Amino acid sequence: MLESKFEDTRTQAQNRIQLGVEIGQAYNWSRTRMGGWAVAQSPILKTTITTSRLKRKGYKPLLDYINNTQTSIW
Numbered sequence: 001m002l003e004s005k006f007e008d009t010r011t012q013a014q015n016r017i018q019l020g021v022e023i024g025q026a027y028n029w030s031r032t033r034m035g036g037w038a039v040a041q042s043p044i045l046k047t048t049i050t051t052s053r054l055k056r057k058g059y060k061p062l063l064d065y066i067n068n069t070q071t072s073i074w
Contacts, residue, residue: 013026021048
């Protein structure tokens with residue numbers, strides 16, 4: 001998971017600030033006790049790691065892959 005690279009809460013907050021989260025919110029989110037699955041389903045990652053950011057990093061959305069490779073059965 002991309003979030004697991006952030007080990008220290010200070011590092012988490014700094015990285016979230018770089019991603020555009022407000023300073024106070026970034027520090028609040030960096031001190032969460034939620035597990036990886038809960039963080040993935042929360043606004044923490046939905047607002048910081050977007051599809052456009054992942055595309056710029058070279059990741060391909062699964063929906064685009066399915067649409068390009070799927071053959072029609074009709």
